[in-house]
Amino acid sequence: MSFSPLIRQLIDALRILPGVGQKTAQRTALHLLERNRSGALRLAEALEQAMQGVGYCERCRSLSEQPICNLCLDPRRDDNLLCVVEGPLDVQAVEQSGYRGRYFVLRGHLSPLDGLGPESIGIPELLERLEKGAFSELILATNPTVEGEATAHYIAQLLIQKDLLISRIAHGVPLGGELELIDGSTLSHALAGRKPLNPLD
Amino acid sequence: MSFSPLIRQLIDALRILPGVGQKTAQRTALHLLERNRSGALRLAEALEQAMQGVGYCERCRSLSEQPICNLCLDPRRDDNLLCVVEGPLDVQAVEQSGYRGRYFVLRGHLSPLDGLGPESIGIPELLERLEKGAFSELILATNPTVEGEATAHYIAQLLIQKDLLISRIAHGVPLGGELELIDGSTLSHALAGRKPLNPLD
Incomplete structure (x- = not known):
């Protein structure tokens, strides 16, 4: 048995999502059909409205509805x-x-x-x-x-x-990391960009 | 800056997909808006058609369009x-x-x-x-x-x-696996279900 045409079409369409391959698309399609049809219809509507309603800001070129x-x-x-x-x-x-x-x-x-x-x-x-x-x-x-x-x-x-x-923007060691896990180039940037530390500040 | 209403609505709707959390939903929404609007519109249509057109087979209860x-x-x-x-x-x-x-x-x-x-x-x-x-x-x-x-x-x-x-259906060791990686319960099923091996078969 292969999937019926509408399910196949849905599986193909789901594959445009980043990181979604054939298996994940199959599971997702059947999950939606069996467990969450209303959610899937809301998703369809949200996709359509966003694709048609969202453009680019004329000034900063970010995504914008105005x-x-x-x-x-x-x-x-x-x-x-x-x-x-x-x-x-x-x-x-x-x-x-x-x-x-x-x-x-x-x-x-x-x-x-x-x-x-x-x-x-x-x-x-x-x-x-x-x-x-x-x-x-x-x-x-x-x-x-x-x-x-x-x-x-x-x-x-x-x-x-x-x-x-x-x-x-400055390069250096990110906060919360451990020095031994940080690569050499980052560390050399961190050393080159070192600043005097005033304990009274 | 927070996202505009239509993008927020899309991000929320994407979270119904299995395995998709807030971060993935954000990336997916912006990916679709910036890179693949036609694919997203096809997905919206496929979702709608499948959710409305696919029901259950009266006989076997599998998903079916008829x-x-x-x-x-x-x-x-x-x-x-x-x-x-x-x-x-x-x-x-x-x-x-x-x-x-x-x-x-x-x-x-x-x-x-x-x-x-x-x-x-x-x-x-x-x-x-x-x-x-x-x-x-x-x-x-x-x-x-x-x-x-x-x-x-x-x-x-x-x-x-x-x-x-x-x-x-029989329980036992799956083909292609390595015995040392198989759990004890599976192996005990495999032993209990052992069959005579006839080298002439």
Whole structure:
């Protein structure tokens, strides 16, 4: 026995989810059919509404339902700071740090082998955003990976002539880790970036 | 910044999928929005069609789009054998063994602590099916777990008076495994079920 056409179609469709292979798709499809049909219908509706209703903020390029997102509209944020990240989830992460400036969201990082050049990831839009704003500092918060570093350096070089402080987030040992588990490159960054410790502070 | 309402709704809806927690739901939602909107819309449609179009076969209780499933309608199958399994995926598994009789699909196994008694898992329908058919053997292929064994024994006891051969699938060492990795109970089943080996066969 093979599955009936509608179940097969559902299994195929579920495979677009990241990390879902054939077996997981089968189990998920039958789980939904047997245990949670109302949840599955809600999911179908949520998918459709989100795909049709969510676009990109014209200013920061993050996902947004309005032309300009709430974060860009918020008048209490610092208009001097612009933080560049690789994706919308990174905005969430940086927010948790207490940062309260503006953002610009790239569409990933430079990756020439995958055909992703400056235009594909939104560098022209970033330059445009810098023209329109009056920022005093640009914080490059791309991922601490080879591609993220390369993207940060590329942007820094592009803007070298501008009257703008360009900074990169610090590399070092993450809080809560154990030194013996940390790789050599991270540790050499941590040593090079060492700071005087004043016990009276 | 928190996510916009439609994205939040999508993240919540994705959490009904088995094994998907908050973080995975967030990543999945943003992945679909940024990388695969057409796939997400296809998934929405497939979910809706399957949830509305797939019901249960009146005869074997497996998932089916027609009142009677293809497997029950197939005239080439052996009408003497009825194999009882816990779910539709088990039908697929038993099919791979080359079995070509009929099936009856329970809705899981007996689990009194979860309030799943004989009625909830479809034992009355199984008895009805046995009345209507002319089976000579009932093969209990519930899972080799404590609950699956209990369910098999419960069914066997119910039918003890009937003129029907009742069998349970064999327990033993699975093919391809290594003996040192197999647990003691399985091995004791394998020893108790040992068979004479005729080198001339």
